[in-house]
Amino acid sequence: MGIIPIISLVIFTTALSSYLLLTSRGRFLLKSLVTKIKRQEWRFRYGKPNYLRSRFTRTITIAVIILAAVIAGNTVSAEVTGSPPVSLKSVSVPEPDNLGDFVKDKTAAIKLGKTLFWDMQVGSDGKTSCASCHFHAGADNRSKNQIAPGLLRVNADGTENPDSVFNVGGLPNYQLKPEDFPFHKLSNPNDPTTIVSDRNDVTSSQGIFNTKFVDVTPGNAEDKVTTEPDPVFNVGGINVRRVEPRNTPTVINAAFNFRNFWDGRAQNIFNGVNPFGLRDPNAAVVKAVNPNSLEFVKVSLKNSSLASQAVGPPLSSFESSADGRTFQEIGDKFGRIDKRSLSVGKGKKLPRKLAKKLLPLRPLGKQLVHPQDSVLGKDSRSPKPGLKDRTYTQMIQDAFKPEWWKSNRLIQVDSEGRRTFVKKPDRSLQTNEYTLLEYNFSLFFGLAVQLYESTLISYDTPYDRYLEGDANALTDQQKLGKELFNSKGCAGCHAGLELTTASVSSVAKDGRIKRAPFGPRSPEDNGFFNIGVRPPTDDPGLGGHDGLQGNGQGNPLSEARLAQLGKFKDLLGENPPTLSPPLNSSETVFANGAFKAPGLRNVELTAPYFHNGGQATLEQVIDFYNRGGDFGVLPPLNLSPEEKQELVAFLKGLTDDRVRFDKAPFDHPQLFIPNGHVGNTNYVVNDGTGKATDDTVEIPAVGRSGNGGTPNFLS
Template sequence: LKRAPVPLPANLGDFVANRGAAIQLGKAFFWDMQTGGDGVQACASCHFQAGADTRSRNILNPGANGVFDTAVPDAMLTAASFPITTGDVAGSQGVIKRSFLGLLGPGDSCATVPDPVFNFHGVNVRQVTGRNTPSTVNAIFNFRSFWDGRANNVFNGVNPAGPTDPNATVLKVGAGGVPVAVQVRLRNASLASQAVGPPNNGVEMSCSGRRFPELGRKLLNLMPLGQQLVHPSDSILGGLSRAPNSGLNTTYGALIQAAFKPAWWNSGAVVDGFSVMEDNFSLYWGLSVMLYESTLVSDDTRVDRFLDGNRGALTAEEQLGMNVFTGKGRCDQCHGKAELTAATVSEASGDPLKGFFNTGVRPIADDAGDILQGNGFFKTPGLRNVELNGPYFHNGDKATLRQVVDFYDRGGDFRTRLTNGQVRPLGMTQGEKNALVAFMVALTDDRVRFEKAPFDHPSLDVPNGTNLPAVGAAGRSTPLGTFLGVNPFQP
């Protein structure tokens, strides 16, 4: 993977003046809890461990039938809850259902709305997404993003829809400081398209009804990461840290001015009640978060070292597992090349359907998947650090890698004529199954395991989870564990 180019838009320089400043801005945006309508929910709240979400309480979505069959809302799941066979989804918890009234501070002024689904004895609990959280690590290689690919490869500056939304415009400052509404198109920017989806989503992060200009006004009047500690040796934000006090010693406005060319912010005009900087907040958000995530490339696993010529990097069992991966298991038919997924910019070569497959995880009626193809097709995820970011599949129904291997060994659970032909009974021995799991564990990068740069981060209060301390570039002293602490080899 070290030799795989990181795909970025060719016209990025038309927008970004200083890439380093944009990365600082993106990391602050990504980890800032003040983004949430409740003043707690950050992007990182669902991407805090190896780029994903490993919480076990309040993670159930009732799925297609609308009934909680596995456990009640807000339940704490255990290893005995998996694999989930009921159609329930192990997703990620968002926010309590509320409607946006106005800005108030770190937390917005919102009205509670009765939630007929996510409540326990009539009391609203946090809503849960209908799919499991994909990892942000190595996501920069995606051609399209989200499990269903709805984050377009082309960023329009406003929302995930790309050029399919002809009404998406941003403001460009022309002669005399007069802003003009323009369309923008940045190719190979699906992570920017993805990044602008959740912040104002009424399930994931916001009270329903808030828009990006309002989020911009909110954050432009708050200290960046004002509720959180930033380690003074943070690999990106350390020089801005106020440690031992919370926050950064700058403003979001200053970061935006440093990161972006003046044509995208330098005006005193007011448009529809908002400043140009407030109106263009989605543009800054998408591009800066994408650039931050472009640094989250995990390319130093023991498998990478083995392929680079270090024949002692893998044990005999792990090498057997690699042979199963590329041979009898046929895993590399979908998880091939350096990125270990076919759903990448390099593999797609402009084909938006590449790397999306029906693998027979659930009936098509449960979730149609890909917005372009339907038919239960989902984006193929990469596999580096997969040991650390369970549960697995788009519906989170498997808790261990061995459960995943058993699924593929039996040829899937809900095969149809649309299921990919590589998914069929494999007849693996117990030794081959264990070797395959061992190989996938060897795909963990120790920089991710110990949260060393660039995977270090500010502190984070995780709802219904363990609060994270600020971690600097040198990482943490103890390694990250698996989902529920279960052994990856456990059936």
């Protein structure tokens, strides 16, 4: 290309830049143009075919680049000061359209949800709550007895091949150290070929001991259980608490996710019973047609993945439940113990045992509630534990419409799972007889916890204040990091104001499934990616199955694979998006080893990182991306040391200090958590029942004004 055309283009683009910056139409065109430039830049950098096939195309491209250079000094200012304030505050928290069919008082439901989330009495052991794994920035900062071996490993054909060897620490109850990380060690962190060691263990959260559920004693926080020898989680034959096979994600901002859990199995549609939405044809709750007449009904609440997620852990034999305790019938043909702990327990015991145990108990009866708690303060009994003058029955009745809890009839469930509606007797109920309120407890639990978690939105970060027009909210270093975040492709997965393509808004915009924008353009689930953290056989992630079949496999978790099988509408409730080119039933779907892209706010506080918890610091995370991942998936970024520091600085600009210091709405009741067991990997203390004695840590109650927060992982 000659010098005269280039000079002409410079003059032209300089004039054009004034129009683009000074008119609203021009600013719109500018925004579209910059977006296209970034997309084209990504294609060049990451090996897309060369689109500049002609001299004319090259000329236009140079014009675009010159235009971008001319206006570059103005785009940041225009972004901050020339546009209306846009931050996470502007994003509506997703909610089901038919919520009003169930909830009569949202404020009361939020109060119920916060109580259930933090109440240690929910667990089979009377000590384990949802918050036991989500107390620090919505995640878990514990570092002793937090290692699981590669329990989710599979063979190349997908059959189970669990690894029970502890490569980190050698045995359970290990105290992690900074030098244990990353789990995939290199002599040169910029060169993926310089492997020193590789371990497939997972840093996660300790849950409960391996026990079999027998029954509940109404009014007693501890279930009747029998201790079962644990072949994996034991020290010298004494059981220690089991550890989940995936790292614990934060619950903060999880309300924006279209699906939840790392593998997306917590469905967007809540069926009122379990995490599986329309995938489970047997899921049903009971509705009172009138006080003397009951009927089974199927419910469907869209944008309720948090409710689907909430009803999973209370029944997980790894997280908080003795094996065999369920909210409701999943069905005998579905009932089995998933060896990989991904199911909700064994479906043989059908009744609503958790409700029967909890309802007579004082809510939060083992924990102090701060008098200034932003939700529960008015009901605090401080300095005594629990809530005053409140029962779970009253809290449910305050929050939900009476047709879901008020009836003169009972649901009687026999040993074979047959259910019969009977008149209430003039005697105490047996443990296989359930009031309507008890039977529908999973519905109340899921929706109440979802509504509480939907208040945990961290929109007051330096980054959000910057987006709202405060040019000084980010440091110069953080602004440089922000530009790198966009130009180096980070925003390809962490897009939008939610900083994840796994969000409800992203799915609404681009569809539940789509074609990858680069390479062979294979179909993929929106928001799920294999970035090479581990080989897909270590943990198939989205490539796994839901387990809802007698063969133990079930249907694919991947929605793209459901579309290939022609099951999308039946199992997900809508027609699949039309892809271009159309989806072929035999083409490869990117699902094996793919996991949900998390949002990034408060990432400074939520170490360890990735689904395996194999990186302990943000610096290690940036090194991982810089070298193109550990297992050959990503293109290398070739960052300088200064650019790495800029990216880390930007990520720290995503921290909401209300989260850091437990200020409302992130304040909470008192909590007691096990931080491993008294002893070490060679010796633990038997509590007399074959279980190791807990090393218990107190997390004090905090009110709306917050406190000093809890230390970060390994701090």
